[in-house]
Amino acid sequence: MSEFPTFEQAMQQMQGMLEKLPEMAPPMQMPPQQRADRATAVMVQNLDARFGTYLESCIHCGHCAEACHFFQVTGDPKYTPVHKLDLLRRTYRRESGPFRWLYRLFSQPITAEELADWKELAFDSCTMCGRCTLICPMGIDIAAMVHVVRESISAAGLAPPEIRAVEAEQATQDTVFGASPEKLKEVIGMLEQQAGIEIPLDREQAEMLVLTSGLDIMMNPRGLLATAKVLNHLGADWTLRSDGYESINFGAQVCDKEIHKDIARRRIDTAKKIGAKTLLLCECGHTYPALRWAEGIYQEPLPFEVIYISDYLGKQVQAGRLKLRRDGRSVTFHDPCKTGRVGGIFDQPRAVLEAMGDEVCETPDHKMTNFCCGGGGGGFLLNNLPLRSKVYQMKMQQFDATGADTVVTACGSCRLNFATAKMMLESERPIESLVELAADHLPDDEGWRRPG
Ligand code: SF4
Ligand code: SF4
Known part of the structure; x- marks a missing residue:
């Protein structure tokens, strides 16, 4: 996947857009x-x-x-x-x-x-x-x-105006960071052409509906490509839908129940429409609680399972369906708060790392007591770097204490935060994505099958 910019390069490109967010917030005048x-x-x-x-x-x-x-x-x-x-x-x-x-x-x-x-x-x-x-x-x-x-x-x-700007965009246009259906199609076309991977879009029926995110579409198409590679390799019957692809829910971030519910409802409607049995969430931690317990919001059972990508990958490994090339590195895993402390997804991502022969070195506080990346809850958008940088320092010290060569996580926002921390603190340690690593360790890169 070397033809695409690295996560850090893409993040630098996106920085300018993030800085403009405050002026894009709708006015909220009132006495x-x-x-x-x-x-x-x-x-x-x-x-x-x-x-x-x-x-x-x-x-x-x-x-x-x-x-x-x-x-x-x-x-x-x-x-x-x-x-x-x-x-x-x-x-x-x-x-x-x-x-x-x-x-x-x-x-x-x-x-x-x-x-x-x-x-x-x-x-x-x-x-x-x-x-x-x-x-x-x-x-x-x-x-x-x-x-x-x-x-x-x-x-x-x-x-904060930064969060209000994105929330307003999503409430009115159902897009995040300008990641429109046209942009999604453009990115899929580019990925299919450059990587030779089929990414099914707008299939009318599929067992699995996959949600991606504005972050992946606009800055890190590697995440989407990696998900596609793994799903195709496993022969999954899946699709993305241009009428319901965004996993981010800024209603949940800003704590506006009505917008949260409205955005979740749109995703649920799309999954129901195509008869999906599984709604697969990409690496974007807060989306998990925003959708995982949606039946609690609606007081009705959902006709499909909501599963997070690290949970899915781990279960495929544990069931013996996903075998990965082993190269045996020393890694530490950062549990995103929403999938770990809230969702209890701890063993599955570690099973994926172990399947690659990695030695998992835990931070002093890990799993249930892991410290946040410092930018959850929409914090990564806010102009509060002096405060966040102190948290980054603490996280980097915890990573140092493990002696691991690399940090792996399964959340785009956590990676974004750590990428900022890396730049600020001039750290060399790579911050990697679990699904991208899994895709890079598939036993046979050519071995993917046509979806469905
Ligand atoms: S001060 Fe103690 S009891 Fe009160 S909220 Fe904090 S931890 Fe709980
Ligand atoms: S950031 Fe602090 S106050 Fe907020 S949920 Fe975490 S521990 Fe509690």
């Missing part, structure tokens, strides 16, 4: 009181018995602070996860708590200025990684409550 009212309404709507119990049961032990990479690298108390919930806690006490009549006497309602200040705490310094939730001894789902804070800031029109 300050309206912003505060909207945010309060969202919080009150979400404050059910579960969240009320959570907010009442914090024992202020501080364990969540130690769990959060932003607190760990700065030591600044404002980055304590439990502090990020202060606006929600105040609203709970004033509007829903058992002593609300008392709290209203000596507390103030939240203001637009506070919401604007909280943007940094809920977006720039929270990647929705869920590590604090895992660590809390009281079982408080802190990340779920930061999600509500994000949702309320979004309702007030104060979400």
Whole structure:
């Protein structure tokens, strides 16, 4: 696949586009009181018995602070996860708590200025990684409550403009980063011509619907090519559809339930239309929870299985259907938060690495306690490099501690973050993609079969 730019080269090309995002965000003018009212309404709507119990049961032990990479690298108390919930806690006490009549006497309602200040705490310094939730001894789902804070800031029109720009593009045009159906067709044509790989598009019926991403289409077609190579090699009956190919869901990123649901619904409709039994998600971590539990959103069972690419590859290896060339390197695997801590997909990617004869050297914190790449939850789009660079440093130190030659992950956003970190910290260690490695280790490059 050497005719395509490397991930780092493509990322540099894309940097200019990312820098223009703030000016592409739709204007969100509204009076300050309206912003505060909207945010309060969202919080009150979400404050059910579960969240009320959570907010009442914090024992202020501080364990969540130690769990959060932003607190760990700065030591600044404002980055304590439990502090990020202060606006929600105040609203709970004033509007829903058992002593609300008392709290209203000596507390103030939240203001637009506070919401604007909280943007940094809920977006720039929270990647929705869920590590604090895992660590809390009281079982408080802190990340779920930061999600509500994000949702309320979004309702007030104060979400970061970078994220709002992409969310608006996806809500109105169903594209991300300009990756239109025409662009998809162009990329597929280029891949088929240059690599001689058939990529089935718009088949009317197929066992498997594959979702790719704007990141892969616009900057890393290697990811799509690698997926196609592996699926064809396995003889899978699959297709991409130009009416439903995007796995990224910015409704989920910005925590706008309606947009999240609307985008997920479009993908589900496409999979249903072609009679798919499997919806395969490409390397884009947050897409997994955005679709994997969609039946919970719709209160109806989905007629297909939703499976993430690293899970799929691992299961093919474990079943003996996917055999890979062995070259025995020393690697470390970075578990994307959404597929690992949230989805429990740990053994499958490691099975793929072991099938290539690799020695997997784990970071000091790995699997369930792995630290986020530093740019999850849409953070990789934000102009907050000074803060993120501190997290990068910590991650790079953890990679150094393994002594591994290379880092492998299964998420385009994590790779994007690490590529930025590599440039900033002048690190030489490669950051590789699991599916691309699997494709490069197929026993016989010519051995792929025609899909279907
Ligand atoms: S870890 Fe849980 S109980 Fe302890 S301070 Fe954080 S939220 Fe409260
Ligand atoms: S979800 Fe992750 S980034 Fe957000 S507060 Fe918790 S530990 Fe920190």
